[in-house]
Amino acid sequence: MTRIRRAGPADAETLAALGARTFADTFGHLYRREDLEFFLNKNHSRAVYETALADDAYALWVAENDAGEAVGYGVAGPCSLPVPGLPENSGELSRLYLTRQAQGSGLGESLARAMLDWLTENFSHVYLSVYADNPRAQRLYQKLGFIKIHDYFYEVGEHRDPEWIMELQRAE
Ligand SMILES: CC(C)(COP(=O)(O)OP(=O)(O)OC[C@H]1O[C@@H](n2cnc3c(N)ncnc32)[C@H](O)[C@@H]1OP(=O)(O)O)[C@@H](O)C(=O)NCCC(=O)NCCS
Numbered sequence: 001m002t003r004i005r006r007a008g009p010a011d012a013e014t015l016a017a018l019g020a021r022t023f024a025d026t027f028g029h030l031y032r033r034e035d036l037e038f039f040l041n042k043n044h045s046r047a048v049y050e051t052a053l054a055d056d057a058y059a060l061w062v063a064e065n066d067a068g069e070a071v072g073y074g075v076a077g078p079c080s081l082p083v084p085g086l087p088e089n090s091g092e093l094s095r096l097y098l099t100r101q102a103q104g105s106g107l108g109e110s111l112a113r114a115m116l117d118w119l120t121e122n123f124s125h126v127y128l129s130v131y132a133d134n135p136r137a138q139r140l141y142q143k144l145g146f147i148k149i150h151d152y153f154y155e156v157g158e159h160r161d162p163e164w165i166m167e168l169q170r171a172e
Pocket residue numbers: 022026096097098099102103104105106107108109129130131134135136137139140143
């Protein structure tokens with residue numbers, strides 16, 4: 001059984017290691033080594049997670065397997081995406097990553113649903129960004145009620161990736 005729980009200050013080191021590993025496993029092949037290293041140092045340091053964990057505007061989750069090993073994580077908070085005409089009180093499902101071994105078991109959906117419960121309680125609008133060539137994640141997000149609203153480029157070092165911005169459709 002995998003357990004999903006909210007992360008706390010003691011999880012910063014685990015999240016930094018898992019964040020760097022899962023990003024490199026998923027997208028590392030797309031970048032030059034120096035761009036990847038720059039990106040990982042900037043976005044997946046222990047200090048980055050300590051800051052987010054200490055900030056009430058953000059929520060982080062960890063998924064652990066039976067052995068207590070972290071096999072997935074999520075980060076949500078205020079929306080920082082270049083959404084045209086971004087409404088006030090907009091939130092973002094900003095990171096959702098599983099280790100390779102944990103993928104394909106429905107854990108991604110369970111983790112995303114826990115994140116969406118928190119996001120929809122705290123924000124009027126919810127957005128996310130997903131790599132244009134990541135059909136698996138797009139499929140999950142569509143299933144959860146997101147639709148594509150915008151294209152943009154996400155920068156990793158000097159590399160520019162085509163991304164979709166998706167918005168959660170909510171009942172009126
Ligand atoms: C994306 C991710 C969170 C999905 O979680 P998961 O538990 O592995 O999800 P699943 O394998 O159940 O797949 C989700 C859906 O995509 C479908 N799918 C799987 N592989 C697919 C592919 N190559 N193309 C299209 N759809 C695919 C599944 O059938 C499933 O749809 P269904 O529920 O209708 O059957 C997880 O795979 C992951 O962490 N990937 C690496 C990191 C990543 O890409 N994160 C997202 C960054 S935006």
